[in-house]
Amino acid sequence: MRHNRDEKRFDRRPGHLKSMLSNMTNDLVISGRIKTTIPKAKVLRRFAERMITLGKDGTLAARRRAMAFMRSKEAVTKLFVEVAPQYKERNGGYTRILKLGVRPGDNASMAFIELVEGAATVAQAAEKAKAKKAPAKPRAKAPAKKAASTAPAREKAPKAIAKKEPVEKKPRKTATKARSGT
């Protein structure tokens, strides 16, 4: 009987559940924000905040305990070096869950879970991604609108093609060599 036990298992065996939670914790630490279902976000919150508390401790023992759960050197290093020091003044509540509505397909209620201090960096990353996308569109449209802008666009185009070609050829040569050798 599992009367009055509050843990959610998500139809997974213990190993699968543990792997899922540690993977999601790693993703959250590295990305700063992940999209998942609301029940998963609420369970992840507990484990992710536990890891940040270990990160605030910062000792070798704490690092090994974090490593035992997260099992990713990259994520643990980022947690201890970049993420955890931002939460020195905060006692818990390191993550935020934003409800998004339902997912088409299975009608699952979705949410963002994000690091409270990492939210600003996520917004900056989104703006950078937007800035990268934005100039690409005017370049494509510019030649059609203005005749003057076509000249620089033409100059750029052959260079881009010239750069691409050797990159494409080299791997092919190495691949053929590797095949002939074996």
Place this chain on the structure above:
Amino acid sequence: MPNPKKRHSRCKRMQRRSHDALTTPAVSTCPQCGEAKRPHYVCPSCGTYRGKTVIKKDEAL
């Protein structure tokens, strides 16, 4: 095979259905764009929640 012995009256039918009423979903207006949205949820039309932009929405698209 077991079968209903007698037809239920209109009263009995309505008594059965007394618990079947639908509830109206909670709706609030977004303080940023004025669109209708679910309370405590990120606005699906402008991507903001409590005055902060959560999802970047391209207006050109």
